[in-house]
Amino acid sequence: MDTSEHDILPADADTRVRTLLILGASGDLTGRLLLPGLARLVRLGRAEGLRLVGAGSDDWSEEQWQARVDSSFEGARRSADEAGLAALDGVRQGSTYFCLDVTEQGALATLVATLEGPVAIYFALPPAVSQLACSALYADALPKSTRLVMEKPFGTDQASAHALNTKLAALVPEENIHRVDHFLGKATVFNILGLRFANRILEPVWNNLHIEKVEVVFDEDLSLENRARYYDGAGALRDMIQSHLLHVMALLALNAPSTLHERDLRDQIGSVLRASSVDAGNPDSSRRARYTAGGIAGRSVPDYAAEPGVDPARDTETLAEIVVSINNDRWAGVPFILRSGKALAVKRKEAIITFRPVSHVPTGFTGQDSPTRLRIGFGPDTLQLELDVNGPGDIFSLDRTVLRAELNATDLLPYGEVLDGVLAGDPTLSVRGDTAEDCWRIVEPVLAAWASGEVPLEEYPAGSPGPASWGPGTAT
CATH class of the missing domain: 3.40.50.720 (NAD(P)-binding Rossmann-like Domain)
Incomplete structure (x- = not known):
């Protein structure tokens, strides 16, 4: 057609x-x-x-x-x-x-x-x-x-998401169901797609032959902020990674859609998520932690377990990290590391694409040979390309330089973009029913491993980068 x-x-x-x-x-x-x-x-x-x-x-x-x-x-x-x-x-x-x-x-x-x-x-x-x-x-x-x-979150697990989809489908057609993901505004979605598919220097190397790993980070410097009623029953994995970061991952990993029609775009998102999984039996596939008392920007933050409305026995995590595998020809072997947490030292919302090292640097160059990295910041949307170039003074020494650009911004607030699509009948930014269920399928083995105690709940002081045992973590 x-x-x-x-x-x-x-x-x-x-x-x-x-x-x-x-x-x-x-x-x-x-x-x-x-x-x-x-x-x-x-x-x-x-x-x-x-x-x-x-x-x-x-x-x-x-x-x-x-x-x-x-x-x-x-x-x-x-x-x-x-x-x-x-x-x-x-x-x-x-x-x-x-x-x-x-x-x-x-x-x-x-x-x-x-x-x-x-x-x-x-x-x-x-x-x-x-x-x-x-x-x-x-x-x-x-x-x-x-x-x-x-x-979102749409349901509380894959079974409840499926049951809710069934109820909604009996009321209105799928194209009239808008499952909100306010984290992904239209400007952000098309900034990612434009960057990937409109630039010859990126699209040919956007695969497992050239990319070592992809990280998606949503670190907040905010603590619980009186949201215990919801958050203590959800935690970082359900609240952010399942609900939002898996979709960011899919946009970074999808094949080029034929058009920007919602069906073409959402078909490609669905294809990535269907190919995605977490090997929960691997002890390195997930980590979780909870903040203790500390300080952020001069304000005192109480221990999460002592916050009003929190049930410490739930072992709710405030920092989560999972490693997702996308089992297709483009991405086999590339870890997609998704991380989100609260009460951390630095607020970060970004995707970091780390490229594989070059096969050979001519003998004679000195200095730090670091991986090429592309950082895509979210809200505001920014672009940073980290390269090694000949430094000033010593032409044989390799120094790090960063090329920066601001990407397209919108006049609308995140929920304004959501409502704009709803009022106009445009479901491009909404989550399709099958992908909502797939997001739960991906994280449920992790949740089961955590519930059985296979992954310890570690601790970190509020205002710190995270547990000391995690090391530097994502690319800095």
């Missing part, structure tokens, strides 16, 4: 979302991330004619809801022109709030039936509550072209 330019564009105006219904509207996610992301969209004129509806378990008055919208829109208002201010005021004045138990049979369906479609239902709820809410819906109650937007 011929794929024209029009096939990769968002849905037409008739299927653009008219109503955004946020479930969990009184929660932290809505006020801190969703509404500010929406406000930027509205200010830029990319949510024209949208009605905002909130629903939550808190018995809020309309005044309380309006106050939340006002505070969340404030940042966008400060930089808005006259048209942007008018658009923001229009959405705020037209918004409303309902106190609702979304798990009660018929309650959510009754509300949705009163809304102008197409409707996007955003489940800003814990995974277990989202599953119950979906069970309370039925397809006949949903307006035509309804979108269902699910936060």
Whole structure:
């Protein structure tokens, strides 16, 4: 089938979302991330004619809801022109709030039936509550072209992800299911794809013949930050590596899609993840640790196990690392090292591609012969190429130099990019059902090994690089 330019564009105006219904509207996610992301969209004129509806378990008055919208829109208002201010005021004045138990049979369906479609239902709820809410819906109650937007982690294991996929498929078509990965904005995705496939010096060497290892790192200097209710039941492996870093890995490893159409791109992502696995029986395939009391940037951080709401007996890790193998012709033998942790000394969000050493350096050169490395930074998106070149003064001495560039940035906040795709009916940035299940399949052997005590839970002081036994870890 011929794929024209029009096939990769968002849905037409008739299927653009008219109503955004946020479930969990009184929660932290809505006020801190969703509404500010929406406000930027509205200010830029990319949510024209949208009605905002909130629903939550808190018995809020309309005044309380309006106050939340006002505070969340404030940042966008400060930089808005006259048209942007008018658009923001229009959405705020037209918004409303309902106190609702979304798990009660018929309650959510009754509300949705009163809304102008197409409707996007955003489940800003814990995974277990989202599953119950979906069970309370039925397809006949949903307006035509309804979108269902699910936060990650999607399910709690492969079986629950499959069960949730089955429930969602009975309500709307797959292309109308948006499984959110806010870590990967559209700018980041296309920055990676453009860098890889538009440059002759990179694409021919992007394989196991020339690349020694690939590392994807998401180290935070933030500690628990009052998220024990969710995080203590998840941990770093489920929260970041399963939910986000496996998709970053897939973008770095995929073969070139024929087009940027969501099907072509997501087919290639799915192919990489299906070929991926962790040899959990190998003691070097995973590591885990938990932070103890320490200090970060002058502030004291208590022991994780002493944080309010934490159950120390769960042995929840705050730092995790796994080694993934991609079992295909391009990547066989190359370790993909995925690491994420909290309360660390330095905040790092990057992918590091380390190339194999050259086969021969002519005798006579001195100095440090280091591997060539390419670093792709995320948020802001940056590029650093580390090379050995002849140093100043002594032309025979090899010194390290770094070529730096800033990659394309977006005007939208991460959740604004998510909502932009939802409102336009473009699922490019959402996670497809089969890949959501594959991400769980990849990490479940690791989780099982940890649960049986095969991998020790190590410790590191908050504000340190990690456990001393881990050594320098990723490329620095």
